[in-house]
Amino acid sequence: MRLGRGYPVQPVTGRQLYRLDETLVLAVFETVSEWPVLGIETPSADIFLPAFETVSEWPALTLTFDQAFTLPVFESPSEWPALGIVTPILPGANITAPGQxxxxxxxxxxxxxxxxxxxxxxxxxxxxxxxxxERPSRHGAxxxxxxxxxxxxxxxxxxxxxxxxxxxxxxxxxxxxxxxxxxxxxxxxxxxxxxxxxxxxxxxxxxxxxxxxxxxxxxxxxxxxxxxxxxxxxxSLERHGATIPPNTPTMLANAGNAATHPLIRLEGPAMNPTLTRTVAGATDRAIHFDLTVADGEVLEIDTDAGIASIGSTSVMSALTGSSVPVGDFVLAAGTNTITYTAASGGAAGADFLWRDART
CATH class of the missing domain: 2.40.30.200 (Elongation Factor Tu (Ef-tu); domain 3)
Structure with a gap:
């Protein structure tokens, strides 16, 4: 660098810049975009989480009751299945002539x-x-x-x-x-x-x-x-029926030549009911129950099946030792005198149903 001498500087002329605002209307045009094909790869991974608890929040429930609704008159159509009635066969109902x-x-x-x-x-x-x-030491048997x-x-x-x-x-x-x-x-x-x-x-x-x-x-x-x-x-086709009043010996007839098994019903209330049979002046058999038949209950004795029950409950264990087996309480051929007694109650009596029997 030298003192006392300088170099000339070239002058520069500045130009003022101007800003123009203008709106241009373009014609309808379409742009075409091209995107590369995307590929996604996910790795196979097993993630083991520790035990955790989720907390769920439910909105408060609002219950409305005791609401009265007034409905207009309406009709509801109902469909009912066809009614069918099945009746048991009445034995002999179709017979009208001999030999049938x-x-x-x-x-x-x-x-x-x-x-x-x-x-x-x-x-x-x-x-x-x-x-x-057979007799072992003499004629006959x-x-x-x-x-x-x-x-x-x-x-x-x-x-x-x-x-x-x-x-x-x-x-x-x-x-x-x-x-x-x-x-x-x-x-x-x-x-x-x-x-x-x-x-x-x-x-x-x-x-x-x-x-x-x-x-x-x-x-x-x-x-x-x-x-x-x-x-x-x-x-016999006819089934006989009779009610034995309490403490009143009543005669029942079996017009056949063989014993017949009656169906017997005792209505409650009755305590310790007893039935006895007398034939030709001799009381030869009885059935006695050590039980109470409550009001509204029925003691049913099916002598043919040899059972006794109240409803679906067997009461055979209530039969006393002085009784004959239920299956042996039959109506002999001819006249039978039946007596019904009870320690208390028994006002409804004993109902007997039976048919004449023959061999």
Missing amino acids: VEWNGTLWGTGTAVRVREITGWRSLPPTSNLNV WAARKIAQQRIVTIKLQVTSTGDPTLIDDLLDELDAVTGLGEDETELPLVIRGYGAPLLAYGAIVDRDVAMDGDWSAGVANVGLLIACSDPRLY
């Missing part, structure tokens, strides 16, 4: 397409168990009671369709439908009428034999039915 047979409501014989040709085992004495015991076995009834039928033999199988199908084997031990009513009053027994089909022979080809089928009746007795 009714099996569980199905009628055979006069007026039907099924002819009854022969019946065996109905009016006959059923097979009998002879309980006599010690006499014992004779007990009837089951009754076996054979019914021979003839199904006829001679007008159109091709319909014979249709008639046999109808017969098959009502003579099949049952699903359980339930026995069905069999009613047969001779020239007198119809008689009733309960049994089950154990055999059905149908011959497909020359007669069958002509529209006539011969059918054999075998019916086993566990109870060999034949009963």
Whole structure:
């Protein structure tokens, strides 16, 4: 650097800048944007969290009750299923002429397409168990009671369709439908009428034999039915009923030739009820219960089944030692005098239901 001398500086002329504001209207145009393809990759990871608790907050509930609503008159249509009424079969209701047979409501014989040709085992004495015991040191045997076995009834039928033999199988199908084997031990009513009053027994089909022979080809089928009746007795269609007043000996008649088992109902209130039977002037059997039948309850004694109950509860344990077995309290053939007593109560009496029985 030198003193006393300088270099000339070139002069610069400044230019004033101006700002212009203007609005430009552009024509309609379209912009095209291009984006790269996106790819997302997530790793597979297992995250183990420690035990934790979540706290949920619910808004306060507001309940409104005792509200009265007034509805306008309206109609509600209701649909009800069709009503059906099932009534039990009344044994013998269809029988109108001698020689007819009714099996569980199905009628055979006069007026039907099924002819009854022969019946065996109905009016006959059923097979009998002879309980006599032979004497070891002398002639003969010690006499014992004779007990009837089951009754076996054979019914021979003839199904006829001679007008159109091709319909014979249709008639046999109808017969098959009502003579099949049952699903359980339930026995069905069999009613047969001779020239007198119809008689009733309960049994089950154990055999059905149908011959497909020359007669069958002509529209006539011969059918054999075998019916086993566990109870060999034949009963009257009419079921008798009587009420025994308390402390009043009352005569009940069994018009058959064999003992019959009554159904007995004792209405409460009654304490320690007792029933006695007198035949030919001798009181030979009684049943006594050490219990109280409350007001509104019924003590039902089914002597045929050998049971006694109040409602669905058995009371056989209340039978005293001086009583005969329930199944032995029967109405003998002929006249029976029945007496009903109770330690207290028993004003409603004892209701008896029974049928005449014969072998």
